[in-house]
Amino acid sequence: MATVNLGRIKPVFRxxxxxxxxxxxxxxxxxxxxxxxxxxxxxxxxxxNASYWTKLAAKGVDGSDGTDVGTTLTTQxxxxxxxGSGLQRLxxxxxxxxxxxxGSGANPSWGTLSSDFVKLATGxxxxxxxxxxxxxxTSDYDNYILxxxxxxxxxxxxxxxxxxxxxxxxxxxxxxxxxxxGNYVNPSNQSNTTSSKNWDNNHFANGWDLSTGTDRGxxxxxxxxxxxxxxxxxxxxxxxxxxxxxxNYLVHGDGGGYYNGGTGAHSGITLFPxxxxxxxxxxxxxxIKG
Numbered sequence: 113m114a115t116v117n118l119g120r121i122k123p124v125f126r127x128x129x130x131x132x133x134x135x136x137x138x139x140x141x142x143x144x145x146x147x148x149x150x151x152x153x154x155x156x157x158x159x160x161n162a163s164y165w166t167k168l169a170a171k172g173v174d175g176s177d178g179t180d181v182g183t184t185l186t187t188q189x190x191x192x193x194x195x196g197s198g199l200q201r202l203x204x205x206x207x208x209x210x211x212x213x214x215g216s217g218a219n220p221s222w223g224t225l226s227s228d229f230v231k232l233a234t235g236x237x238x239x240x241x242x243x244x245x246x247x248x249x250t251s252d253y254d255n256y257i258l259x260x261x262x263x264x265x266x267x268x269x270x271x272x273x274x275x276x277x278x279x280x281x282x283x284x285x286x287x288x289x290x291x292x293x294g295n296y297v298n299p300s301n302q303s304n305t306t307s308s309k310n311w312d313n314n315h316f317a318n319g320w321d322l323s324t325g326t327d328r329g330x331x332x333x334x335x336x337x338x339x340x341x342x343x344x345x346x347x348x349x350x351x352x353x354x355x356x357x358x359x360n361y362l363v364h365g366d367g368g369g370y371y372n373g374g375t376g377a378h379s380g381i382t383l384f385p386x387x388x389x390x391x392x393x394x395x396x397x398x399x400i401k402g
Contacts, residue, residue: 122150124257145171228401232256237263237383237393243308245397246277246380249339253399256336260383262329263393265322268356270386271331272322273315276339276346276371277380283373288310292319292370297359315384316348320363320387323355330354331394339378345370346378 129141129148134155141148141159147169148159157164181199182243185192191205191211205211205222212223232248237260249256263272276283289311297303308319322330332352339346349368356363383390 131156131158135164140168140387141165145332147220152352162172162393171383181293185263189318191220230399231396232399233397235395237390237395239293239389241389242382242384243390243395244277244380244382245395246280246382248397249377249379250398250399251340252401254341254402255400256339257398257400258332258334258381259335259396259398260330260332260334261394263322263332264324264391265325265383265385265388266331266391267388268324269321271320271389272318272332272352272383274334274383274384275315277382278374278376278378278397282382283371283378284314285373286314287315287371287373288316288369289372290316290367292365293366294315294319294363294365295364296320296356298361316350316367316369316384318350318352318354319353319365319367320354320361321356324391326392328355336381342377344376345375353374 120136123138123140123269125140126133126135128139132155134153135141135150135151135157136153139150141150143159144273146159148165149168151166152164153357154164159165159167173361181192184190184199184201186201188202191204193200193202200219200236202220203221208224209222210225212221214221230253232253233245235243235245237243245258281396291307291309292305293305295303295305306319308317309316318330318332330352331354332350334348334350337349338344347368347370349366351364351366353362353364355361382393
């Protein structure tokens with residue numbers, strides 16, 4: 113019987129392309145992460161030679177510049193982005209930063225979160241005669257709010273006072289003007305409204321005695337207006353709620369005033385009790401953009 117040579121009936125995989133190997137039609141090789149099939153027998157013909165090879169499978173694009181993502185991102189926290197020419201690595205920012213866009217045509221970057229209401233500083237109060245909160249005003253903010261929580265004194269029959277500061281120095285002298293209006297109620301449901309004003313004292317005052325009880329501290333909010341503005345008196349307003357003389361009265365009050373001892377910039381405030389020491393409390397200072 114006659115023998116019929118059918119030739120190859122299926123392609124043969126030959127592994128990675130070797131320039132010195134002889135290949136025949138339907139041999140399959142790999143090169144550069146792509147696959148090629150021979151269409152003409154021969155050796156020494158690169159896979160880029162279309163007379164000998166046809167591409168069966170093309171690799172995906174690493175990036176417009178051929179960058180390998182695996183080598184571009186080298187460190188935990190890296191972020192991949194594209195600049196004007198190709199893929200780039202953005203290294204991790206510092207703790208607390210956020211990812212910011214520069215807009216169309218600009219690269220992303222890390223930056224500090226910007227807000228119209230920002231916490232600038234905090235502090236703890238314990239067994240001290242005064243608390244200086246100074247050096248936190250900047251041109252980024254026009255106004256400031258100070259929160260004082262759970263403020264107590266070592267002696268119940270003493271009020272909260274405060275003065276302005278300039279150039280890191282407490283401002284004394286008879287230049288403080290303020291008015292205060294308060295309401296109180298006692299355990300017998302007796303209530304009253306009181307008011308006070310002072311036109312020549314050397315400090316602001318809340319008008320009511322502080323408590324000594326660990327569960328009966330004062331809560332106080334002070335708004336400071338434009339402390340860095342030159343050429344004007346410095347104004348403030350405040351509000352407080354407190355337990356007076358350990359459960360004898362519950363008090364809420366509001367007030368406001370200004371300082372007319374000079375129109376230069378201020379740097380902070382000093383909190384202090386009428387006498388004795390503060391026993392405990394904490395404070396938070398926020399800046400507000402105009």
